[in-house]
Amino acid sequence: MTGPKWIPPVAIFAILWHLVGIAVFLISLITTREALLEAGTSPLQVAYIFQTPLWAKLANAVAVFAGLAASIYFLVRRRLAYYLFSVALLGILVVMVDALLRGGFSVMGPVNNGISMAVIIIGLGLFWLAHRAHLAGHLS
Numbered sequence: 001m002t003g004p005k006w007i008p009p010v011a012i013f014a015i016l017w018h019l020v021g022i023a024v025f026l027i028s029l030i031t032t033r034e035a036l037l038e039a040g041t042s043p044l045q046v047a048y049i050f051q052t053p054l055w056a057k058l059a060n061a062v063a064v065f066a067g068l069a070a071s072i073y074f075l076v077r078r079r080l081a082y083y084l085f086s087v088a089l090l091g092i093l094v095v096m097v098d099a100l101l102r103g104g105f106s107v108m109g110p111v112n113n114g115i116s117m118a119v120i121i122i123g124l125g126l127f128w129l130a131h132r133a134h135l136a137g138h139l140s
Helices: 007-030 033-038 043-050 054-075 080-101 104-108 110-135
Strands: none
Touching: 007 054, 007 110, 033 043, 043 104, 054 080, 054 110, 080 104, 080 110, 104 110
């Protein structure tokens, strides 16, 4: 199916973005308190990271893995991309709710807040672009 020329570059960017997200997620699962402290993470931040509830970790997994799948489906112009980007966006929002409830934005600091804003903006953007392509009939 042919369609707008912006879909492949956006999809490739999204694939790379989600691969980075998956790498960060997997590293967060295997890292130790000692490694974080040695890297300069404050004890308060380490405590915050290790007190992340299972439901927030699962939401993070859903966000990055559904996002990667959505990105691949978007590249091949399949309608499932729109629905998977919806699921990924929901996962992102759940992770952000966790951060709000636990005071994560004040604990983790401005760099992480910037990353969180980028995650939200890119998640919303990918969802919107897939929605737009879906409504225009560019996804089969």
